[in-house]
Amino acid sequence: MKVKRIVANVEIATPEAAASFYGDILGLDLLMDHGWFQSYGSGEKMNVQVGFGSEGGSGTPVPALSIEVDDVGEALARFKSAGVPIEYGPADEPWGVRRFYVRDPYGRLVNILQHL
Numbered sequence: 375m376k377v378k379r380i381v382a383n384v385e386i387a388t389p390e391a392a393a394s395f396y397g398d399i400l401g402l403d404l405l406m407d408h409g410w411f412q413s414y415g416s417g418e419k420m421n422v423q424v425g426f427g428s429e430g431g432s433g434t435p436v437p438a439l440s441i442e443v444d445d446v447g448e449a450l451a452r453f454k455s456a457g458v459p460i461e462y463g464p465a466d467e468p469w470g471v472r473r474f475y476v477r478d479p480y481g482r483l484v485n486i487l488q489h490l
Contacts, residue, residue, distance in 0.1 A: 377422050378422070379422065380422050380423065380424055381413065382438075382439060384438070384439075384478075384480065384482065386480055388479070389409075389412055391478075391479030391480070392412060392414070392478075392479065393412075394456075394479070395458075395478050395479050396414045396478075397414060398456075399452050399453060399456050399458070400414075400441065400443075400449070400452075402414035402415060402416055403415060403416060403417070425440065430475075430483075430485065431467060431469070432465065432467060434462050434475065435483060436483075437475060437482075437483040437484055437485035438478075438482035438483055438484065439478075439482065439483075439484045439485065440484075440485040440487060441484060441485070441486050441487070442487050442488065442489065443486060443487070443488055444488065445488065446464065446472050446473065446474070446486060446487060446488035449486050449488075450464055450474055450486070453474075453476050453486075458476050458477075459476070459477070460474050460475070460476060461474075461475040461476055461477060461483065462474060462475035463475060466490065470489060470490050471487045471488065471489055471490060472487065472488050472490055473485055473486060473487035473488070474486055
């Protein structure tokens with residue numbers, strides 16, 4: 375057996391907020407829409423990965439999601455432009471990433487990162 379995909383499922387009450395945060399700001403595509411359940415993603419090939427931690431590194435809390443982008447500076451500018459408060463960073467971490475934290479519309483902590 376081989377794991378082909380891992381999907382993080384987040385319970386929400388308002389799908390419109392997900393469309394704005396994950397679709398408009400992060401630029402993910404709406405891949406599936408049942409009305410009661412939506413999936414956002416990208417045509418990019420992604421690695422299968424799930425993380426477990428007692429902290430998020432550098433003394434931060436563990437984020438609910440980590441989203442790797444190709445230009446963390448552009449992502450930061452998009453979130454600031456949309457008025458989303460930055461919870462942590464941006465920071466160049468000793469393990470080779472530049473990152474910042476934001477909260478999605480549902481209060482979940484999201485780590486936006488780029489490998490240096």
